[in-house]
Amino acid sequence: MSKNHLGEFEEMILLTTASLQPSAYGVSISASLKEMTGREADMGAVHSVLRRLEAKGFLRSEMGGATSARGGRRKRLFEVTVAGKKILDTTYYLRTSMYEKIGDLSFR
Amino acid sequence: MIRKFLTPDRVRNFLKWFCKEQYQEEILGDLDEVYTSLVAKYSIEQADRKFLRHALKFIRFSNVKKLKPMKGINHTLFKRGIKYSLKQYKLNFGHSMINSIGLAIGIAGLITLMAYTYQQLSFDKQYSNSDRIFRVVTDTKVAGNIVPSSLSSARLLPTVSKSLNEIEHAVRMYSFPCFLTADKLKKYREGSFVFADSTLVDVFDFEFKQGNAKTALDGPLKVILTEKMAVKYFGNKSPIGQKITFEDQRSAFDFNVTGVIKDLPENTHLKADFFASMQSLDQIMPWYYNWHYPPLYSYVKLSSSDTSSINSSFDKIFQEQVPEHYRTEVASIKFQNIEDINLQSNYESDWKANSSMVYVKIFVIVAILILIISVVNYVNLVVSRGVVRAKEVGVRKVIGADRKQLIFQFMTEALVNVFIAALISTLLIFLFTYLFNRNLDISLSFEFLSIWPFNILLIGIFFLLVFLAGFYPALIMSNYRLLDSFKQKLPTSGSSLLRKGLVFFQFVISGTMILMTLLMLSQSRYLQNRNLGFEEEHLVSIKMMDESDSKNYEVFKNDLLVESFVESAAISSTLPGKGDFFPFDVSSLDNQEIEPFSMKSLGVDEDYISTYDIKLKSGRDFDTNINTDERSAFILNKAAAAKFGWEDPIGKNFRMTVYAGQKDDREGKVIGMVEDFNFESLHKEIEPIVIYINKHRFYTDYLTVKLKPGGLSNQIARLNELYSEFNPNKPFEFSFIDDELDSHYENEIKQGKTMTIFSVVAIVLSCLGILGLITYATQKKMKEIGIRKIMGSGRFQIFFLFVKEYLTLFLPAIVVSGGLVYFFSKDWLSNFAFSIDFNISYYLVGYLALAVITLLTISYHTIRASALNPVDCLRDE
Numbered sequence: 001m002s003k004n005h006l007g008e009f010e011e012m013i014l015l016t017t018a019s020l021q022p023s024a025y026g027v028s029i030s031a032s033l034k035e036m037t038g039r040e041a042d043m044g045a046v047h048s049v050l051r052r053l054e055a056k057g058f059l060r061s062e063m064g065g066a067t068s069a070r071g072g073r074r075k076r077l078f079e080v081t082v083a084g085k086k087i088l089d090t091t092y093y094l095r096t097s098m099y100e101k102i103g104d105l106s107f108r
Numbered sequence: 109m110i111r112k113f114l115t116p117d118r119v120r121n122f123l124k125w126f127c128k129e130q131y132q133e134e135i136l137g138d139l140d141e142v143y144t145s146l147v148a149k150y151s152i153e154q155a156d157r158k159f160l161r162h163a164l165k166f167i168r169f170s171n172v173k174k175l176k177p178m179k180g181i182n183h184t185l186f187k188r189g190i191k192y193s194l195k196q197y198k199l200n201f202g203h204s205m206i207n208s209i210g211l212a213i214g215i216a217g218l219i220t221l222m223a224y225t226y227q228q229l230s231f232d233k234q235y236s237n238s239d240r241i242f243r244v245v246t247d248t249k250v251a252g253n254i255v256p257s258s259l260s261s262a263r264l265l266p267t268v269s270k271s272l273n274e275i276e277h278a279v280r281m282y283s284f285p286c287f288l289t290a291d292k293l294k295k296y297r298e299g300s301f302v303f304a305d306s307t308l309v310d311v312f313d314f315e316f317k318q319g320n321a322k323t324a325l326d327g328p329l330k331v332i333l334t335e336k337m338a339v340k341y342f343g344n345k346s347p348i349g350q351k352i353t354f355e356d357q358r359s360a361f362d363f364n365v366t367g368v369i370k371d372l373p374e375n376t377h378l379k380a381d382f383f384a385s386m387q388s389l390d391q392i393m394p395w396y397y398n399w400h401y402p403p404l405y406s407y408v409k410l411s412s413s414d415t416s417s418i419n420s421s422f423d424k425i426f427q428e429q430v431p432e433h434y435r436t437e438v439a440s441i442k443f444q445n446i447e448d449i450n451l452q453s454n455y456e457s458d459w460k461a462n463s464s465m466v467y468v469k470i471f472v473i474v475a476i477l478i479l480i481i482s483v484v485n486y487v488n489l490v491v492s493r494g495v496v497r498a499k500e501v502g503v504r505k506v507i508g509a510d511r512k513q514l515i516f517q518f519m520t521e522a523l524v525n526v527f528i529a530a531l532i533s534t535l536l537i538f539l540f541t542y543l544f545n546r547n548l549d550i551s552l553s554f555e556f557l558s559i560w561p562f563n564i565l566l567i568g569i570f571f572l573l574v575f576l577a578g579f580y581p582a583l584i585m586s587n588y589r590l591l592d593s594f595k596q597k598l599p600t601s602g603s604s605l606l607r608k609g610l611v612f613f614q615f616v617i618s619g620t621m622i623l624m625t626l627l628m629l630s631q632s633r634y635l636q637n638r639n640l641g642f643e644e645e646h647l648v649s650i651k652m653m654d655e656s657d658s659k660n661y662e663v664f665k666n667d668l669l670v671e672s673f674v675e676s677a678a679i680s681s682t683l684p685g686k687g688d689f690f691p692f693d694v695s696s697l698d699n700q701e702i703e704p705f706s707m708k709s710l711g712v713d714e715d716y717i718s719t720y721d722i723k724l725k726s727g728r729d730f731d732t733n734i735n736t737d738e739r740s741a742f743i744l745n746k747a748a749a750a751k752f753g754w755e756d757p758i759g760k761n762f763r764m765t766v767y768a769g770q771k772d773d774r775e776g777k778v779i780g781m782v783e784d785f786n787f788e789s790l791h792k793e794i795e796p797i798v799i800y801i802n803k804h805r806f807y808t809d810y811l812t813v814k815l816k817p818g819g820l821s822n823q824i825a826r827l828n829e830l831y832s833e834f835n836p837n838k839p840f841e842f843s844f845i846d847d848e849l850d851s852h853y854e855n856e857i858k859q860g861k862t863m864t865i866f867s868v869v870a871i872v873l874s875c876l877g878i879l880g881l882i883t884y885a886t887q888k889k890m891k892e893i894g895i896r897k898i899m900g901s902g903r904f905q906i907f908f909l910f911v912k913e914y915l916t917l918f919l920p921a922i923v924v925s926g927g928l929v930y931f932f933s934k935d936w937l938s939n940f941a942f943s944i945d946f947n948i949s950y951y952l953v954g955y956l957a958l959a960v961i962t963l964l965t966i967s968y969h970t971i972r973a974s975a976l977n978p979v980d981c982l983r984d985e
Contacts, residue, residue, distance in 0.1 A: 003617070014784040026138040044136055044165030047131075051170065073137030 002057075003044045006087055012037065013049045014058060023065070025075040050078060055076070058084035072082060116143065116156060119163045127171045135166055185513070189520035196521060200493070204525070207489050210876045211529035211577070213869055216481025216536035218396070218569070221475035222562070223552045228468050231375045231450035233346070236313050239413040242278075242443040244406040245455055253795070254439045258455035259403035261434060262396055264441075271425045274418040275408045277310035280386060282404040283394070283459070287355040287838075288382075290341040295355075297839065302380040302834035303389050311409045312378075318348050319367025328387040332367035335981030339382045354384070354392075361392060374551055377449040379459040399434040399821075414444045444844035457687065461855050466936075474866050477617050483576050483871060484610045485877035486525070490581040491607075492884030494588075501585055502594045514586035515579075522578025530570065540865075547861040599777075608917060611881060615921030615958070616928075618874040623929040623954040627946055629862035631937065633904060634944045635853040636846075640683070641785025643721035646675075647845040648824070649812045650831060651682055653838035658805040664834045668813060671830075673823050675814040678719040681711035681807040684787045685849040690767075694798060696752055697761035697775065708795055709747060709764070710787070711802025717743070717782065719814045727758040730801060738801045740776025746784045748796035757781050768804040788944045789852040812845070871958075876966045878914075882966040885910065887972040895979035910966060918962070920956045 006014065016033050017024040030046045033039065053059045060081050063074040080088070120136060126409075127135055139943050142162055146155040187415055197204045232238055246260045254767075262280065269278040282303040289295040306325040308314075316324070317335060324332045331352060338347045347365045352377065353744050354361045362385060372378055387394050396402060410418055444453065451465040502537050504514060556562050652658045663678050668674050682688040695704035710716075714730040714737070725746065730737045749757040757778040766772045784794040802808075824842065831840040850857070929951070937943040 026134060027141045042165040043142065043162050044168060045136075047135065047166070048168060051131075066137075067141070068140045070137040070141045072319055073133050073140065075137060076134040088376070 006091060009041075010049055010053060011052045011088075011091060012018060013046065013083060014080065017050075017053075017078050018085070018088065020077075021079060022077065025065075027075075029078075050076075053084070054078070057081060058087060075098060114160055115157055116163075119160060123163060123166060126167065126173065128173050131171060135171070139163055140168075141484055170772055185516070186520065189517055190524060191523040192517070193524040196525065203489070203493065204298075206876060207486055208529040208532055209523055210482050210485045210489070210873055211526065211534035211537055211573070213873060214479040215530060215533040215569075215573070215689050215868065216540055216867060217478040218475045219533070219537055219554075219566075219656075220540040220552070223473050223554055223556065224543070224544065224548075225468055225472055225549075226556045226562075227550070227552060228451060228463055229374055230450075232377055232446040232714075233309075234373060234376065235446070236435065238410065239310055239445065240410050240825075241446045242408050242410060242415065243446060243449065245442050245444050246403070246407060246444070247439040249437055253951055256455045257403065258443065258444075258453070258458045259404065260406045261399050262404050263399050263434075264430070265406045265408070265594070267429050268425045269408070271402045271429065272418065272421055274410050274412070274421065275907055276411055277307050277409040278406065279305045279307045279311045279408075280385070280404050280406050281305075281380075281383075282402065283380070284356070288341070289353045290350065290353070292353065295839065296921075297841065298381065300379050300381040301354075302383050303386050305386045308383060310720055311407050314369040314372075317368045317370060318346065319365075320496060321367065324367035324614055325383060325385040328362060328385060328391060329363050330366045330388070331382055331384040333365060333382045334371045334380075336371050356392070359392065361388065363388070365867070367713040375450075377459055377462070379444065381584050399431065400437075400932045404820065407446070407841075410443070410689050413445070418443060421626050463855070467859055471866075474621070474870075477621075478866065478870055478873065480616055481614055481873045481877065483573060484614065485873060485880060486577045487580050488501075488523075488607065488877055488884070489880035490577070491584055492880045492887070494581065494585045497585065498588055498592075499594060501588050502590055505590050509587045515582040518582035519574070519578040520583060526570065526574045526577060529573075532784075543865055544862065547865070548858050567642075592821070607881065607884075609730070611878070611914070612917045612921050613963075614874045614877050616925045617916055618867075618870050619922050619955060619958050621870040621923035622958055623925065623951065624932065625860070625863045625867040625927070626934050626950055626954050627936070628856070628863045630944050630946075630950070631940070632853055632856040632860040635790050635856060635940075635942075636850055638786070638790060638942060640684070640849070641722060641783050644684070644849060646815045646817060646843050647720070647812055648815060648826065648827065649810045649845060651841040651843075652679075652809055652811060653835060653841065654804060657835055658808045658840070659813055661808050661833075664831070665811060667830050667834065668811075668827070671826065671958045673816045673819070673826070675816055676715055676719045677811055677813045678715040679713045679803070679808045679811050680716055681709075681802060681809055683810050683812070683843075683848055684720075684845060685789065685852055686784075687788070689787065689797060692798075693765045695763050697763055699752075702752065707751070708797045709766075710797055710799045711766075711804075711807035713801060713803060716799070719787075719812055722785050723783040726756060727781050728779070729780060736776070737779070738803075739774055741779045741801065742776060743780040743782060743799040744778055745782050745794070745797050745799075748780050748798055750777075751796045754778075756786045764798060764800065766800075766802065768806050769801070774800070786849075786942075791852070793941045810882045870959060876959060877966045878962055879969075882910065882969045885913065885968045889973070890976070890981040893973055894981040896979045897976070898982075903971075907970050911963070914966065915964060918959065922951075922958075926951055926955075973985040 012033060013029060016029050016036070018033055025095055026043055026047055030041050030043055030063070033041050033046075050061075051061065054061055058081060059078050061076050061078045064077055065074045066072050120139070123135060123139075125133060139159070139162060143155065143159045145432075146158050149155075150158065186753060189977065232241075235241060244256065244260045244264065246257050248255050248257050262282070265278045265280055269275045284301050284303060285297065285299045286301050287295050288298050288301070304325060304664045306323075307322045308325055309316075314321075316332075319332060324330065331354075333341070333352075341347065342350060342365075350365045351362045352365055354363050369383075372380060421442075422441070426435070444455075449458070449467060450462050453462050501514065509517075537554075541554075545551050556568065566748060627786065652661055657664070665677050665679065668677050681690070685927060689708035689710055691706040692709050693704045694707045696702050712730075714732045717724070717729050727743070730741060730743070734741075742764065744752075744757050749755075752760075760778045761775070762778050763773065763775045766774055782799070786794060787797060788795070813827065827842065889909075896906060897908075933946045937946060
């Protein structure tokens with residue numbers, strides 16, 4: 001897979017992160033994902049996708065925002081990078097342009 | 109229990125230990141946040157459970173901490189050690205492969221036999237409360253002997269169970285071979301059609317796929333069937349509510365399908381594909397409900413697994429409520445736990461041939477022995493390689509390796525080798541399982557490997573193997589003195605005794621295995637080939653399928669006799685090896701002092717004795733020209749004459765009470781005496797039997813045809829053709845008499861075959877071991893050989909030098925193994941009434957074979973060593 005490829009689940013996570021900025025981290029992302037798509041993503045999977053996206057350069061992260069509910073531990077807060085925004089745009093345009101090519105489909 | 113162990117705190121600590129430091133904070137933080145919200149929403153237990161599910165998902169490869177160098181073990185050294193071991197492995201690929209395969213055979217043998225043992229021990233434990241389910245078994249008095257039978261009277265349970273508080277549920281089962289059809293077009297013969305009381309499901313909790321378990325067998329003409337049969341008869345249609353037509357020799361009935369159950373597993377003693385309601389028997393065989401015939405299987409579920417209370421109360425009720433005529437037939441009635449049936453039962457007419465605890469024990473011992481041999485071999489081969497690797501050890505020491513590091517290196521090599529062996533063994537397991545399944549007609553499953561104690565055991569065995577295989581060679585080789593290792597002068601003392609012990613041990617094991625195989629094979633061959641007192645070859649029996657067949661068999665017989673390939677044909681009530689030699693009351697009319705007693709009987713026509721070629725000892729055969737033969741002539745076997753105390757029974761006045769629809773007293777004379785012939789299994793002594801003419805349709809069940817030799821398949825095809833002309837409505841069913849008899853020895857034949865597989869394995873392993881040792885011995889003795897050659901010794905003398913060394917181990921080893929085999933064979937052969945004489949010649953053959961194999965194994969290296977040029981090995985002194 002090329003570095004620029006975005007898997008379906010990766011795309012979902014990236015979009016969610018962008019929408020939750022600046023308070024996007026593991027728990028909030030997985031909760032919002034469930035709210036919006038109804039799919040139950042477990043934390044382990046979300047974490048590893050986030051890490052993968054960071055390695056690809058679509059996300060960057062910093063620690064911060066400790067709460068008592070977390071036992072005083074900091075969160076890893078994620079932010080979409082320019083490259084991340086770019087790939088979201090590319091995917092969006094690709095999808096839309098392909099969608100517009102669909103003629104008038106009638107289903108029986 | 110596991111949940112209780114995995115508290116959130118423990119899980120957190122585990123993740124802390126498991127995950128990379130840089131991820132720990134976020135992972136634990138997120139988890140805690142989730143947990144806090146879970147606690148607010150659910151109960152503590154539920155929250156804990158959900159927390160655990162989330163936490164487990166973090167166990168992934170990307171989160172694992174990098175291995176830190178452990179205390180005492182250098183991480184890079186370990187990595188390099190593995191690399192180096194693989195290099196060594198490749199360098200001596202042939203040698204290493206022999207080594208791994210040897211070990212792999214041991215592991216595969218162990219696991220396969222574990223699977224077999226596990227299956228054998230798991231019999232009938234799948235029913236809930238199986239420890240409380242008992243079979244009622246009867247010791248019946250037959251012709252003066254006590255016959256242990258797994259069957260009991262049809263009236264017994266209904267009579268006594270109400271008065272016995274210990275019995276929670278009781279069920280009777282009656283196996284009834286019949287024809288079934290669902291669409292009237294395809295008709296199948298089914299051997300596992302069973303009538304059972306509606307309480308069946310209370311005793312055995314079969315899993316119902318369709319239908320209501322409670323009511324499925326309540327009422328006449330209802331049947332439940334297994335999934336396999338549902339597909340066979342109804343395809344994809346739902347069978348519930350469908351009709352299935354049942355046919356026996358006399359009548360046909362439509363059964364309503366009321367349920368579908370899961371197929372019965374392999375590890376149950378029951379053999380059934382259909383359970384029909386017992387009430388149907390009231391229509392099919394209304395006379396079945398009596399004390400004597402037919403006996404059937406009775407099972408009870410007791411309130412406790414202890415039978416002492418039921419045994420005492422049963423005796424009382426039995427005396428009070430059971431009529432005397434039945435009580436006098438019965439020696440005793442016992443309750444047999446179903447879990448014991450497969451391994452500890454030797455009752456007659458069981459559902460399937462049972463296995464035996466003895467075999468399970470033998471196989472376990474064999475498995476462990478094979479594992480031991482293979483580990484011993486591994487050690488020997490590695491140590492013998494040591495000669496070559498001595499220099500390497502020396503160089504390592506010069507560079508600065510201390511002893512600990514050397515041991516570590518050899519242990520790492522053992523780890524790599526055992527790992528490769530484990531991989532190879534998975535392939536071998538497939539092979540072994542295939543051989544096992546084919547020979548023993550079972551299907552082994554390896555599910556047990558995922559069950560808790562076994563996977564731990566397996567991992568334990570793996571590391572034990574690494575330790576065993578690595579530690580001794582490591583110890584020996586790290587101990588080489590620096591200078592000696594360069595000169596390839598190896599320490600000789602100390603370990604040589606151990607090595608000799610190992611060879612001795614291997615000789616004992618392989619000698620014992622060879623002889624045990626020889627014993628089992630010869631006995632099973634003897635059972636198959638023994639002169640039975642009649643000629644079982646070329647005999648084919650055709651079953652008379654229905655009433656009209658039985659009535660008109662003579663028409664068919666005459667049709668057959670016209671054919672040129674048919675030598676003769678005779679009708680009989682049953683076949684040798686089949687059982688069903690109905691015992692009837694017989695008495696002597698000359699000597700009233702002999703009380704009438706029951707004796708097994710065989711109803712035949714006039715051609716029977718000549719067709720089977722049973723030897724007449726005195727008197728004459730039945731004769732069609734003598735009219736009185738049909739009702740008043742009897743032929744006894746020798747055992748029967750002896751039972752009456754008659755030296756010469758010819759002309760004695762004899763009476764026998766036959767049942768054929770009604771009571772039929774026959775009086776007449778004994779006209780002949782035949783030699784004892786084996787009409788039952790060779791496990792038993794030959795019993796007394798009376799042969800008489802009986803052409804009543806109840807007794808004309810099998811037509812035995814003696815064929816002329818040659819063209820068997822054409823002959824059978826022709827017989828089939830003739831039969832379908834005679835009776836177009838029923839399938840042609842035939843069997844070879846010798847097959848019929850062999851089925852009794854199925855177990856012995858199977859065990860013999862299995863033993864062969866394992867003794868071949870043991871012998872191969874022993875050869876590998878001896879090969880390793882001879883390599884070592886020849887290398888160690890190079891210089892000695894050189895000097896001897898210079899002094900003028902010839903090739904043969906040098907060859908003998910090595911042989912002598914093995915001979916001194918071989919001779920005591922066969923004495924020990926001979927002793928073991930002697931006791932085992934005596935014990936084992938006592939299971940048979942007719943057995944081979946396992947005499948000294950068997951031992952000679954077995955040990956000679958072992959000696960030859962050993963000689964062949966050592967000959968390559970010794971011959972090469974004896975042809976050595978002394979210069980080559982002495983020049984560096």
